[in-house]
Amino acid sequence: MAEKTLKKVDIIFAEYLVSPYKILEETIKRPKNEIIQEILDSGLRGRGGAGFPTGLKWKFGASAKAEPKYIVCNADEGEPGTFKDREILTKVPRKVFLGMGICAFVTGATKGILYLRAEYNYLIPSLNNELQIFHEKAKLLGLDFNITIFSGSGAYVCGEETALIESMEGKRGEPRNKPPFPVQSGYLGKPTIVNNVETFVSASMVCRIGAVEYKKLGTEDQSGSKLFSISGDTHKAGVYELELGMKVSEFVEEFGDGDTKAVQIGGVAGVCVPRKNFEATIIGQGSSSGGSTMVFNSTRSMYNVLHNYLEFFQEESCGQCTPCRVGCQQLLKGIEAIKAGTKPAEYLNQLMKLTETMKLTAKCGLGQSVGNSFNSIVTNFREEMIY
Template sequence: MTVRTPMTLASIEADAGLKAALALDAPGVVAEVKDSGLKGRGGAGFPTGLKWELAAAAPSSDGKRYVICNADEGEPGTFKDRLILSEWPDLLFEGMTIAGYAIGAQEGIVYLRHEYAYMIEALEGRLERRRKAGLLGDGILGKKDVSFDIHIHLGSGAYVCGEETALIESLEGKRGEPRNRPPFPVVSGLFGKPTTVNNVETFAWIAAILGKGAKWFSAIGTERSKGPKLLSISGDVERPGVYEFPFGVTIAELLKATGGEKAKAVIVGGASGHCLPPSDFSRAIAFEDVATGGAVIVIGPNRDLLDVVENIMEFFVDESCGQCIPCRIGNVKILEGIKALKKGECSSEQLLDLTGLGDTMQVSSKCGLGQSSPNVFLSMVRNFGHEILDRAPASA
């Protein structure tokens, strides 16, 4: 895998974060994470410290709580967690151990993307080494009252299992279908117990934050998006790969670094992201501007945008779990509309109906999959009217 720009995670001192965490009490660790301003790196950007505070405070009849690492990494165009899993898995395990201490959990589970099965042996080896070094198991770092262990669960190969409640259902041995929320996993997660689900990158930054301090982390980035961010940059660029930038980097800066200056569009956020035109390339990657879990797909000048969005909608038709109608039917209808547009058989009135359907899916689908699957299509129609509308005659 190509790795570009210096990676902060490569320079983090091993287990300094865990040692620093265990020198604090559990609420002290949560406070440090809150002070850092860290927001989840899986896409939604929920504040990690607050999530942990809620999981620690939620009642549990037998005291059980769980820490889950979401390593499902199924978003098309995202491959930055694979870098952490293959290069710095100890940072991830260290971050999970810190989370266990902070919320009072003794068990951690890595839900590993099915296609990453080839990594299991190496990851198991690292876990065993950590047990032998007293970094996992009972009495971590000689502290009698601190116990935590981690096991790896191979994912089921469905994109929807990256959605945290579907992931939990899958871990419980059921079909990976999203749950109704509330209750949220922090209150009732795995087997009904308080559970924090965090992204691989989130846990890696936790180890760095505890090791180097909340102030170090919060000095990087923007007012509302703190710290560095790993981005998987692919598509029509000369130098695809995983890059690290501080939040606030502009899309134009990403294109320059990757050799993608000729782009006619950039999809930020992967298949469920937004398709932005050159007039938006001065915008920043940040939760308050253009948010992303890490996927940046660059579209070169010679590509047909309808080919791109057709490919994306085929993905969603395959991956919809079918539980709710807006997503189950809506994705199929948008895909049919795109195919008709390509043949010049979709009128502008029908196109208007399709965008209305997309708007409805965003507000009425049960989970994030259906809420975000029309995003690329809708943003293309909005931002590339000339290219899309020209293909839709006034009446078919």
């Protein structure tokens, strides 16, 4: 049995030992290429869920030619089971603006937008106060960068970066075809770097402690620490900063209630890990996750869990592409029919094939990822779907 236990880290929410503005001042004295290289070396990946290498995104942003450039902070945190960005914006907003400021410096962007989901509107007054301070400091440092807040209006799909841009442009939040990627042609057709709230904080941490120190955290595959939003059947629900690369079994040991049946990793767009796979599964391996971890104990019906997920997807599908719009409806109808006995159990196989089609043909991550939770729940809890 390995000795390794969960390593808790305290960087993201740590008190401001050094003023974020001091870090900004120090950082923007360095050559831009050096900062980008530092972020690349750190291995930092986007913390919103998709896990794109942050350094690479900044590099593309820096080499984009058109002006003005935009930096967008994606605070449209809608993945069920995720609430870490709200905690960051409540407790350490200065670190977010620091990260955005550094990004603006290296990419040459002059305009910043914080896209805040409507559900977090109550944060606007305090964030505006912080922004006032930020703007004063930026001016003193000679950094021409202004951040405004754009309030969302309630749509899960707007967490997808191109849907978010459409929404800021006053349109329905329907994802765009890619390419072009936002770093080439984003908001109003201009180069736009969209990063998650936590990504900006982590990037600023890399600038403060250096890539070498940062890489000491986590594993080769996934470096650094990450915020996990933990909820469900646990006595320790909340936000925790943990080193990456932990097994589900270690996680359950610490956060489970002793009767954990399954853990949903990465929100409803992620996978559901059953007890028999706890030991073999490393959280976020192969892909990054947004840090949503929902714990289910043996009193929970996995049919009800899946039903709730599918109602969510059906409602939040933007309706633009057929595979997702119709697929989500059919999956929900399908499991209801099987439960009611009007369709045979074998119909589940057909539904799983449908999720494969959705994965191949849906336009954005929403429709493509429905199959993650669907297949992992149906495969591992098949009898609960039928009886």
